[in-house]
Amino acid sequence: MKNKQLLFLILAFLGVFHYGCEEDTIDESEIGNITGSVVNKEDKSPIANAKISTNPATSTVFTDDFGQFILEGVSVGEYSVQAKKEGLTANFEGVTVQANSSVNVIFEMENEAVLNTPPKAPVPLLPQDNQVDVSNNFEFVWGKSTDREDQESLAYTLEIRDAQNQEVLRFENITDTIKQVDNLQFSKQYFWQVSVSDGVNDAVRSELFTFKTADFPVxxxxxxxxxxxxxxxxxxxxxxxxxxxxxxxxxxxxxxxxxxxxxxxxxxxxxxxxxxxxxxxxxxxxxxxxxxxxxxxxxxxxxxxxxxxxxxxxxxxxxxxxxxxxxxxxxxxxxxxxxxxxxxxxxxxxxxxxxxxxxxxxxxxxxxxxxxxxxxxxxxxxxxxxxxxxxxxxxxxxxxxxxxxxxxxxxxxxxxxxxxxxxxxxxxxxxxxxxxxxxxxxxxxxxxxxxxxxxxxxxxxxxxxxxxxxxxxxxxxxxxxxxxxxxxxxxxxxxxxxxxx
Known part of the structure; x- marks a missing residue:
């Protein structure tokens, strides 16, 4: 009788253990894969070493030499997949992962500068073109440039060139449109020009103006x-x-x-x-x-x-x-x-x-x-x-x-x-x-x-x-x-x- 009771308990325990193991096992019918490739938008050439990630987060991988990638074992559901690489525009694609299947996505990326138009050329205002008797301590003024993407990123450079010996006074990283310049030489012909940069495109130059400083006083x-x-x-x-x-x-x-x-x-x-x-x-x-x-x-x-x-x-x-x-x-x-x-x-x-x-x-x-x-x-x-x-x-x-x-x-x-x-x-x-x-x-x-x-x-x-x-x-x-x-x-x-x- 005791032996029968012991056997019954052992069988009951094994049954519970088996039931618990089945609860912890991942059901392969609830996962899928995300595959894809990253190419250059202009010539469709593959982009290697692009970072691939998802939101909600799963895992992060990088594209191979052929621009391809795979995210395996992704739970079914809706995801936003991002492809990112320095110097290129980040790209997002939405996907739906289904059980026991792979969803494929293709990213087309391009250089960041392509999407950033250069700012407009600044307009020199003071001193006016061909102005004479300009003080040797003078406040240079130019019109504000515009940039569609980021107005606050604009930086100006003022250049003043001696017409006789081509020596240049250069003032960089000016954020305003006014610059006080002191100790210009008297009775000198100068050229001046201002350029603007948005940090992405090549600098854009204004027109070239000329002026002459006043004669040395008594x-x-x-x-x-x-x-x-x-x-x-x-x-x-x-x-x-x-x-x-x-x-x-x-x-x-x-x-x-x-x-x-x-x-x-x-x-x-x-x-x-x-x-x-x-x-x-x-x-x-x-x-x-x-x-x-x-x-x-x-x-x-x-x-x-x-x-x-x-x-x-x-x-x-x-x-x-x-x-x-x-x-x-x-x-x-x-x-x-x-x-x-x-x-x-x-x-x-x-x-x-x-x-x-x-x-x-x-x-x-x-x-x-x-x-x-x-x-x-x-x-x-x-x-x-x-x-x-x-x-x-x-x-x-x-x-x-x-x-x-x-x-x-x-x-x-x-x-x-x-x-x-x-x-x-x-x-x-x-x-x-x-x-x-x-x-x-x-x-x-x-x-x-x-x-x-x-x-x-x-x-x-x-x-x-x-x-x-x-x-x-x-x-x-x-x-x-x-x-x-x-x-x-x-x-x-x-x-x-x-x-x-």
Whole structure:
């Protein structure tokens, strides 16, 4: 009896087990296959390595070398099949998978660029074709292009070509239809054109326009500003427009104009050295002329000058004063200090190359001497100042050669940063040997620096700056007579190292 019951239980268990196995088995009558091929729409050539996928997701395969594929064991139902390959248009086809059968689909794909029409050519607006007297700082304007597919993807390129030497200014990836361009050369014929790209098609170019920039304006003064950490030389026109002459990529300073040769000389950092350069009044043709560098205790304080005929320049190199031709070459020593002091500044009387005014000092910039020296007789003709504490600078001859300007910190303050507390402008008469303080209008807590005579000798141009470190300098003009109560007036804000010729 027990054996019969045991046998019955075993048979019952086997029956249940068999029933469960039948439930888990995939019914082949509920699946099918998706086959197909991918070809080029234009010439029907096969496309290999196209990615094939479905939605709802099944499996992903890639076409073979013949452009064919197969998705096996796909459950019956409705599917969207996608063929995709980079650079080609993605393609979708709907299919119905039936049991125990294969459904075939053919994809025709084409290059994406074929379906993307190029944007319309932009229209140049400003400057107009054949426009003249265009400012050297100008805002170029063109009409907005259109693109049927994606307006936001458009990028413009502006090209400005010098008609004389074919040099090209190129500005890329502009998303607006306006571009400010600065520092075009004066009196130049240019061509300009704008192109547009949608990132798919070749760039489409506008018409080619031409224009001519205005002539270089009349200049009254030169000065220096700090731009991105570098000294940059500017010119000031009689209309009070500021015209940049040197690049902010270079450290250029101390502009000195000579009307005889119509050149501007200036100092520029070249590696670890400082050299003399010349350029045309419009900033073109910048050339290094010195082979022996300029030297001194502080390059911000060192100054040079032209000879009276403009054929040469004189500049200090520590204890030596060199002369060099304005075209380069002919370098020679014309003066040397006898006590080892450093030459910081020099001024040449414009009617007599033999008469020079000098400032010398020690390695810290102090213990300064201000004197006039005759290169012909090798004699100090006038010892204007010596044995006084404090900083001294800014020497210049009057046009008549009978007066000398310079500055001195009357507080006699001396420190490693060469800070000045109360620098004032002094006028020394070589005939009467009288020294006069002409900074009567100076505000307390400021310094007057770098004075230069006007071409007539009736006025001076100079820098005034608060005596705290990193203060903003300003260039002023004032009457030379301290007793006429004429106020000084502001010429340029944020500027220094003025020149007035």
């Amino acid at each position: 200049i009254t003064n030169y000065f220096v500003k700090n731009v991105n950490g570098n000294n940059v030389i500017y010119a000031l026109s009689e209309d009070e427009d500021e015209i940049q002459l040197t690049s902010e990529n270079y450290n250029s300073f101390r502009p000195r104009k000579n009307n005889g040769v119509n050149k501007i000389a200036f100092m520029r950092s070249v590696g670890a050295q400082t050299h003399l350069f010349t350029m045309n009044p419009d900033g073109s043709d910048q050339q290094q002329i010195s082979s022996i560098p300029i030297g001194g205790f502080n390059m911000e304080m060192v100054d040079f000058d032209w000879t009276s005929n403009g054929n040469a320049l004189v500049y200090p190199n520590f204890t030596n004063l060199f002369q060099v031709n304005y075209t380069g070459g002919g370098t020679q020593v014309i003066y040397q200090t006898s006590d080892g002091s450093l030459i910081t500044e020099v001024a040449v009387y414009e009617n007599d190359n033999s008469k020079i005014a000098l400032i010398t000092n020690d390695n810290s910039g102090y213990n300064a001497k201000v004197f006039v020296y005759d290169l012909t007789t090798n004699v100090v003709t006038h010892m204007i100042q010596q044995n006084l504490p404090g900083a001294v600078g800014g020497i210049d001859f009057s046009p008549a050669g009978n007066r000398v300007l310079f500055t001195r910190d009357v507080q006699g303050f001396e420190n490693p940063n060469y800070r000045q507390l109360d620098s004032r402008i002094f006028l020394y008469n070589l005939n009467t040997q009288v020294l006069v303080d002409i900074s009567s209008e100076k505000d307390a807590g400021t310094n007057d620096l770098d004075p230069k005579f006007s071409p007539t000798g009736a006025d001076i141009i100079f820098v005034n700056v608060p005596n705290n470190l990193n203060a903003t300098p300003q260039i002023y003009i004032s009457d030379i007579n301290p007793n006429d109560n004429e106020p000084r007036f502001l010429l340029v804000d944020g500027a220094y190292m003025p020149e007035w010729k």
